[in-house]
C-alpha cells in the first residue's frame with residue numbers, strides 16, 4: 613500500500629522528514645529554494661528540484677510564493693514525473709519557515725481543487741521559544757491551510773511538545789510506518805483493510821497516531837495521546853474514526869470518557885504492540901490561538917520593527933560651510949591632471 617502514497621517534501625524540515633520516510637521505502641520528492649539545503653540530502657538527483665532563481669527564502673513566505681509562481685510549470689512537471697499513479701499525496705513542510713510554509717498551502721490547494729487529487733499534510737509547528745517571525749509564518753500558513761476544503765488528514769508535529777526536533781521527526785516516521793504493517797495482523801478476530809486505512813488517512817481534520825506496548829494499558833495509551841509529538845488535541849470529545857491495532861485490553865469506556873467518541877472503529881488484533889489512529893480530529897484551535905495571542909501581545913514591537921527607518925546621516929551644516937571651496941569655478945569634464953592641479 614505504501615506505493616499508493618507520494619510525498620512532496622518542501623524546505624528544510626520537509627527534507628529532513630522526507631528523507632526518513634524515503635529510507636523506510638516511501639516515494640518522496642524534494643523541493644527547495646536553497647540549492648545548499650538540497651545538496652545536503654543524500655538522495656538521487658532526479659528526486660530533487662531546485663526552484664528557479666531560488667537562493668533560500670530566509671523565512672520570507674512572500675519571496676517563496678513569488679519564485680514558486682514563476683516556476684510553477686516546472687515544479688508541477690517534476691512532481692508529476694516523480695510521483696506517478698498515487699492515491700494520496702502528502703505535502704511535508706514546516707509552517708514556521710519561508711520556503712515550505714509559503715509554497716505548500718498553495719500547492720496543496722492546486723492539487724485538491726484544480727487537479728482533483730487527495731492531499732494530506734505533514735506540517736511542523738514552531739516551538740514557543742522560536743522567533744516571532746516563525747510564529748507569524750505559522751499562523752499565516754495555518755490560516756491558508758484551514759481555508760482549503762476537502763484536504764485529507766493533517767499531521768501537526770509540534771516542536772513545543774519535545775525539545776529535540778530530530779526525535780520528533782524519527783518518532784513520527786516510526787509510528788507512521790507502523791500504519792502500513794496492518795496486513796501482518798490479519799486474523800479471523802478482526803481485520804483492518806486498505807480501504808479502511810485510506811479512509812483514516814483521508815478524513816479531513818487533524819490526525820494523530822500513538823502507540824504503546826502490549827503489557828501497558830488504556831490509561832498509558834491515553835497518556836501517550838495527551839503527551840504526544842503532535843499538537844495537543846482539542847478537548848471537545850470528538851474523534852471521527854478510530855483505527856486500533858490492539859494488543860492491550862482496550863477499555864472502550866475509559867477511552868470515550870477521557871478522549872472522545874467516534875463514529876466508527878477499525879480494529880485488528882496485534883501481538884506486538886498497540887497502535888491507535890485518531891482521525892477527523894478538530895484542528896488544534898487552542899494551540900493556534902496561543903500563537904495568535906503571542907503575536908498580538910507583540911503588536912507594537914512588530915509594527916516598530918517593520919517601519920522603514922531612514923538610515924542616512926544628516927549633514928552638520930557649519931562644517932559644510934568651513935570646507936566649501938572658495939568660489940572656484942568648476943569646469944565640467946575636467947581631466948585628472950586638471951583636478952589634481954586644483955587641489956595642490
Ligand SMILES: Nc1nc2c(ncn2[C@@H]2O[C@H](COP(=O)(O)OP(=O)(O)OP(=O)(O)O)[C@@H](O)[C@H]2O)c(=O)[nH]1
Nearest residue numbers: 623624625628669670671706708709710711712777
Ligand atoms: N520538527 C522539525 N522541525 C524543524 C526541522 N527543521 C526545521 N524545523 C523548524 O522549522 C522552522 C524553520 O523551517 P525550515 O523548514 O527550516 O524552513 P524552510 O522551509 O527551509 O524555509 P526558509 O526560511 O526558506 O529556509 C523552525 O521553526 C525550525 O525549528 C526538522 O527537521 N524537524
Ligand SMILES: [Mg+2]
Nearest residue numbers: 623624646649
Ligand atoms: Mg531553508
